[in-house]
Amino acid sequence: xxxxxxxxxxxxxxxxxxxxxxxxxxxxxxxxxxxxxxxxxxxxxxxxxxxxxxxxxxxxxxxxxxxxxxxxxxxxxxxxxxxxxxxxxxxxxxxxxxxxxxxxxxxxxxxxxxxxxxxxxxxxxxxxxxxxxxxxxxxxxxxxxxxxxxxxxxxxxxxxx
Amino acid sequence: xxxxxxxxxxxxxxxxxxxxxxxxxxxxxxxxxxxxxxxxxxxxxxxxxxxxxxxxxxxxxxxxxxxxxxxxxxxxxxxxxxxxxxxxxxxxxxxxxxxx
Numbered sequence: 001x002x003x004x005x006x007x008x009x010x011x012x013x014x015x016x017x018x019x020x021x022x023x024x025x026x027x028x029x030x031x032x033x034x035x036x037x038x039x040x041x042x043x044x045x046x047x048x049x050x051x052x053x054x055x056x057x058x059x060x061x062x063x064x065x066x067x068x069x070x071x072x073x074x075x076x077x078x079x080x081x082x083x084x085x086x087x088x089x090x091x092x093x094x095x096x097x098x099x100x101x102x103x104x105x106x107x108x109x110x111x112x113x114x115x116x117x118x119x120x121x122x123x124x125x126x127x128x129x130x131x132x133x134x135x136x137x138x139x140x141x142x143x144x145x146x147x148x149x150x151x152x153x154x155x156x157x158x159x160x161x
Numbered sequence: 162x163x164x165x166x167x168x169x170x171x172x173x174x175x176x177x178x179x180x181x182x183x184x185x186x187x188x189x190x191x192x193x194x195x196x197x198x199x200x201x202x203x204x205x206x207x208x209x210x211x212x213x214x215x216x217x218x219x220x221x222x223x224x225x226x227x228x229x230x231x232x233x234x235x236x237x238x239x240x241x242x243x244x245x246x247x248x249x250x251x252x253x254x255x256x257x258x259x260x261x
Contacts, residue, residue, distance in 0.1 A: 109173070
C-alpha cells in the first residue's frame with residue numbers, strides 16, 4: 001500500500017515537473033508546479049515529515065505560487081512574442097546538458113553505499129517546534145530578519161518611480 | 162518502508178528536469194519556476210536524508226530552505242516587475258545591460 005502511494009506521488013511529481021519544464025506558457029507551468037508541490041508534500045508526509053508537508057502546501061503551493069500567478073497576470077504578457085523556447089542549436093544543447101547530467105547522476109548512484117532506512121524520527125509540529133526553538137534558534141531568527149529585508153527590498157524594487 | 166534510495170532517485174530526477182528547464186526557457190517567469198523546482202528537489206533529498214540518519218536536522222534545514230526560497234521568489238518577482246516596466250520585455254536574451 002505504502003509503495004503504491006509512493007510510486008503514484010513520485011510519478012505525478014515527475015510528470016508535472018516535465019510539464020513545468022516543457023510548457024510554452026508560464027501560467028500552465030505555474031499551475032503544474034502547484035500540483036507537483038502537492039505531490040512532493042505527500043512524499044514528505046510519507047517519510048514522516050508531516051509538519052514540513054503542511055508548510056510545503058501552505059507556503060509553497062499556497063503563497064509563493066499564487067504570487068507567481070498574480071505577477072504573470074499583472075505583467076499581461078499576451079502580446080509578447082518571446083514565448084518560444086530556445087530554437088535550433090541552443091535547444092539541442094539544453095537537451096545535451098540534461099542527458100549529461102543524467103549520466104553523471106547514474107554514476108553517482110552507482111557508487112552510493114546502501115543507506116539505512118530508519119523510521120524512528122517523526123517531524124511533527126511539536127517535535128519541529130522544539131527543535132527549531134532550541135538547537136536551531138539562531139538560524140531560525142536569522143530567517144526572520146532575512147525575510148523582512150527581502151520584503152522591504154521587494155517593495156522598493158517594484159515601486160512606481 | 163520505501164528505501165531511501167528511491168527518494169533520492171525521485172529528487173535527482175526532479176532536479177535534473179528543473180536544471181534542463183532553466184537552460185530550455187527564455188522567459189524569465191518560466192526560468193524562476195524551474196529554479197523553484199530545483200530547490201524543492203533539494204528539500205526532498207534533505208527530508209530523505211533526515212529519515213535515513215534518524216534525526217530532525219535535515220527537516221530543519223529544509224524548512225530554512227523554504228524560507229529562503231520564499232524570500233528569493235519575492236525579490237526575484239520584484240526585479241521581474243521592475244524589468245518589465247523599464248524594458249517592456251522579460252526575454253532573457255534581450256537583457257544585456259551588464260554585458261562586457
